[in-house]
Amino acid sequence: MTTLVVASLSTREVGRRRAALILVIALPFWFYLVRRDLTGQSIRMLTLGIGWAISTLTLFVVNASRGVDPRLRLTGASVVSIIGGRLLAMTGLGVALALGYWTLVAIDQDVLHLWAAALTMLVSALVAAPLGSLIGALLPRELEGALALLSVVAVQMLADPAGLTAKLMPFWSAREIGTYAVDGGSLDLVWRGLAHMGVTWLICVGGTLAVFQWRLRLARYPEP
Amino acid sequence: MTPRPWLHGFLDLCLLAMLRERADYGYGLSQRLAAAGVAEVPGGTLYPALLRLEEQGLATPSWGPSESGPRRKYYAITGAGLDVLEQQAGDWRRFRDGVDSLLSAVPHE
Amino acid sequence: MSDWPSAFEAELLRLGVQPGRARRLADETSQQAAESAATPGDVFGPAHLYARHLMAELNAPAAATTRTRFEAGPVLLSLTGVGKKYRRQTVFQDVNLTVRGGEVAAIVGANGCGKSTLLRICAGLTRPTSGEVRRVRRVGLVPQDGGTAGWLTAEEHFTLFGAAAGMVPGRARSTGVHLATRLAWRPGRKQRAQQMSGGTRQKLNLVLGELHAPDLLLLDEPYQGFDQGAYLDFWQQVFAWRDAGRAIVVVTHLLHDLQNVDHVLDLGER
Numbered sequence: 001m002t003t004l005v006v007a008s009l010s011t012r013e014v015g016r017r018r019a020a021l022i023l024v025i026a027l028p029f030w031f032y033l034v035r036r037d038l039t040g041q042s043i044r045m046l047t048l049g050i051g052w053a054i055s056t057l058t059l060f061v062v063n064a065s066r067g068v069d070p071r072l073r074l075t076g077a078s079v080v081s082i083i084g085g086r087l088l089a090m091t092g093l094g095v096a097l098a099l100g101y102w103t104l105v106a107i108d109q110d111v112l113h114l115w116a117a118a119l120t121m122l123v124s125a126l127v128a129a130p131l132g133s134l135i136g137a138l139l140p141r142e143l144e145g146a147l148a149l150l151s152v153v154a155v156q157m158l159a160d161p162a163g164l165t166a167k168l169m170p171f172w173s174a175r176e177i178g179t180y181a182v183d184g185g186s187l188d189l190v191w192r193g194l195a196h197m198g199v200t201w202l203i204c205v206g207g208t209l210a211v212f213q214w215r216l217r218l219a220r221y222p223e224p
Numbered sequence: 225m226t227p228r229p230w231l232h233g234f235l236d237l238c239l240l241a242m243l244r245e246r247a248d249y250g251y252g253l254s255q256r257l258a259a260a261g262v263a264e265v266p267g268g269t270l271y272p273a274l275l276r277l278e279e280q281g282l283a284t285p286s287w288g289p290s291e292s293g294p295r296r297k298y299y300a301i302t303g304a305g306l307d308v309l310e311q312q313a314g315d316w317r318r319f320r321d322g323v324d325s326l327l328s329a330v331p332h333e
Numbered sequence: 334m335s336d337w338p339s340a341f342e343a344e345l346l347r348l349g350v351q352p353g354r355a356r357r358l359a360d361e362t363s364q365q366a367a368e369s370a371a372t373p374g375d376v377f378g379p380a381h382l383y384a385r386h387l388m389a390e391l392n393a394p395a396a397a398t399t400r401t402r403f404e405a406g407p408v409l410l411s412l413t414g415v416g417k418k419y420r421r422q423t424v425f426q427d428v429n430l431t432v433r434g435g436e437v438a439a440i441v442g443a444n445g446c447g448k449s450t451l452l453r454i455c456a457g458l459t460r461p462t463s464g465e466v467r468r469v470r471r472v473g474l475v476p477q478d479g480g481t482a483g484w485l486t487a488e489e490h491f492t493l494f495g496a497a498a499g500m501v502p503g504r505a506r507s508t509g510v511h512l513a514t515r516l517a518w519r520p521g522r523k524q525r526a527q528q529m530s531g532g533t534r535q536k537l538n539l540v541l542g543e544l545h546a547p548d549l550l551l552l553d554e555p556y557q558g559f560d561q562g563a564y565l566d567f568w569q570q571v572f573a574w575r576d577a578g579r580a581i582v583v584v585t586h587l588l589h590d591l592q593n594v595d596h597v598l599d600l601g602e603r
Contacts, residue, residue, distance in 0.1 A: 005496035013484040016525070067479035068493075070458050074474050075545050077497035219457035224408040224467040251368040267376035268383055271365050272390035275358075279391060294367045 002077050006085025007092070010061060014093065020060070024053040028101055039109045040182040043117060046101055047174045051124040051131075052153045054094040058132030059145045061086060066140070073216045083212050087129050087205065094125030116181035116190060123197045124174040130204030131170050137211035170204070173197035231263045235273050236282075237316060238262060240301060240309040243283055247300035250274060274299055282308055337373040337380050338363045344384035348517035348562075358387070385562025388517050389569065405595075406434025408467075409549045409580040410455060415464030417450055424450055426463070430598050432580040434548070437571060437594040440584045442601035448584045449477065451600065452551050455582060473547035475538050475555045477584075483527035487513070487520030487537050491544060498545035505544065512540045515573070516566050531558025539567070543574070550574060552583040568593070 014021060028049030035041035065086065072082055098121035111117045132149065139145040152170065159166040166172055176193035179185070242248060242256055253274075254265050277283040282305035288298045301309070338359045345355035362383075366373040377383040408431055416426030424447040432438045440448050453459040454466065456474045474480075481490060488506050495505020513520050518536045526534055539555055556567050571581055572593070583594075591597055 001499075002496045005492060005502065009482075009485060009489055009493050012489065013482060016484045064484075065482060067476075068482050071474060071476070071480050071541065072494065072497040074456055074458070074472060075494050075497040075541075076499060082497075219454075219460050219466070221457060221466045221468050223469060224411050249368060250365050254369075267365065267369065268378060268386060271362065271377075272387045275361075275387070276391050290368075294364050296368060297361060297364065 002081040003085040003088060006077075006082055007088040010065075010086050010089035011093065013064075014057065014061060014089070020057070024057050025097065025100075027053040028097070032101070032104075036108070039111060040178075042109065043105060043111070043120070043182055044175065044178050046105070047120050047124045047178055048153060048157060048171060050094065050098055050101060050121055051128040051171045051174065052149065054090060054097065054125055054128035055132030055135070055149055056146060057093070058086075058090040058129045059136040059149060060142060061090060062133045062136035063140070063142050063145065069212075069216055073218060079213050079216050080209065082216075083133065083209060087133060087208070090129040090132070091126060094128055095122060098122050098125040111181060112184050113181045116177055119190070120174045120177040120181055120193075123177055123193065124171055127170050127173065127197055127200050127204070130201055130208055133208040134204045134211070137208050137215070167196075170200050173200065231265070234316065235265065235269065236277065237309070237312045239273060239277060240282065240305050241313070243299055243301040244306065244309060247286075247298045249288070249296040249298050251296075253299075277305065281305075340380035341373070341384050344381040345388070347519070348384060348388050349514040349519040350388070382562075385517070385560075385565075389562055389565040405436055406578050406580075408433050410468040410582065411466070412455070413465045413467075415451075415454060415461045415466060417447060417454065417459070418462045425600055428464070428598070428600070430582075430596065432549075432582060432596065434578045434580050435575055436596065437575050437581045437583065438596035438598060439591055439594045440582065440598045440600060441586065441591070442599055446600040448600055449553055452553050452582065452584055455549075455551050469548045471545065471547040472549045472551065473542035473545065475542035475550070475552045477553040477555070477557065480538055480541070481526040481534060484525055486523060486525055487529075487540075488522065490526065490537060490541055494541045494544050500545070509540055509544055512543060513537075515570055516540070517562065532560060532563055535559060536563070539570070548579055550579060550581045552581065554584050554586065 028046050031045035031049035032042050035045055069082055073079070098118070102118045102121050105111060105117055106114055131152075132145075135145045135148050139148055155165065156169040156171050156175075159169065161175060166175070173193040173196035176189045176196065180187070180189040180193075238257060239253060242253055248256070250267070250271055254267070254270050258264050274283065278285055278299065281302060283299040284302050285297050285299050287295050290296050341362060342355050342359035345358060346352060350358070362377065363373055366376045369376060373380070410430070410432045412428050412430040414426075415428045417424040418426075428451065430438060440451060442448055450459060452474070454461050455468065456472060457466075457468075458474075482493070485493065488509065491505045491509030492502045495502065495508070498505075500508070510520060513536065516536045516539060518533065520537070526537060529537065535555055535558055539552075542550060542552070542555075552571075556564050559567060571583065574581055585591075
């Protein structure tokens, strides 16, 4: 109940930040446009763009509610319902963004496995929200958080896909599934990608909740 | 004349006492207060106090004509008003006697 | 001159008075001025100031002299030997305070002596380094600033905080609007917190602090940005809570506030 109210109000909040929202929606589009001539590159960049956009937006949403959260806790809300509500809202937004861009790709490109292209974007969006919230939880200031996310995305973009570094990056799963969608090959790519996503998601969600459980903890005083 | 902070606590009491004597309207009450030597009460203090008495059911208003100018709002004291008046008058006397006993040593001019 | 009643009426409406009542009060006020054959402006001063004064007066208890002080209730907050250190630096130590239902306690002291920290300790958001705190479960905190979400409207805040307290949205909203009226504030439907004036945002903060009917209210200089009328409304509200048997702890730096409180804790003295 509380989770749903937090989620719906967070969605409204984000919806009112018109300029930021437009920039976030547009960001993956620029990524896509630059290599539109190459199906594989454009989809990979688009996917990464979705991940970056949603994680940055989540980072800002989490940071913006720093003043409200302790009061909600005092009023009686649990950490899981507060943070869970925000993650739900941002994940929903990410899924909507992913579906929108998938439609664009379906129309604009000739993709081998269209369903896998949808999956890669969804996976990117699903990982992005908790990643943004984890970074927001660890780095309380927005600028630091945004720079950290920039580093993650840059390393992800530049690392050798076969190397260990790339595998440790949060959006590696999307890359694997994206490769299957564009180039085909074994379905193992998809399974590996999903497994990677599952682990990353659990780490980010668990980490976020752990940090906020600690930060929003209330002293338990005995009754007088 | 009474310093204003003193009056603040006792204005309601004075108004109820005057209304017990007879129903009256705002301007009439302010003249009676001044004539009694209690205070020149500005309208901005008097009317809110009357309105408050009305809303608390201690006084009840009725509209009456005037020989000149607009109709007037007359206030009459209610049963509840009489009760409050009685209680406050008792409080006031105790307070006054206490202050008097403390001041008895102060020389009079 | 004819502007005065309409300006007065408009201000009453802004303060949350019902339209019919505002009209009646405006009419009567003009008539009362006519009784003494003067213009309303001469008798009552500027319309908007008189409107606030009138509202504050009408909300005041019947007679200041006989205001019944309720018996102090059970202890709702007690601090025993509470101290706080950040690393080596002692912010304060050995603070003792007991507040019962029906009492108001004020925490005073110079800037930086830890008033807000002590309040956060009372809330449970910060842990004391030493000493013991006991308090009732239901507590409301009104911070000095912040504590609201800039992009949400007042009613959305009511919904959010109500949900945190387990209230359904409709009831949370109506409760919030009702509590706002007592501070002479009618929340705008579309106005977001970031568009509110500082004083209005503090009213929102106050309402959010008491939305879930806490037994103990912790207020950190909650009247920043209040004008005179709102300031009076605020204290009247504090006394209304007190008379309803709640306990209030308020951080303040205005000596003027101290005459009506039951306990004064001076943190700067230690």
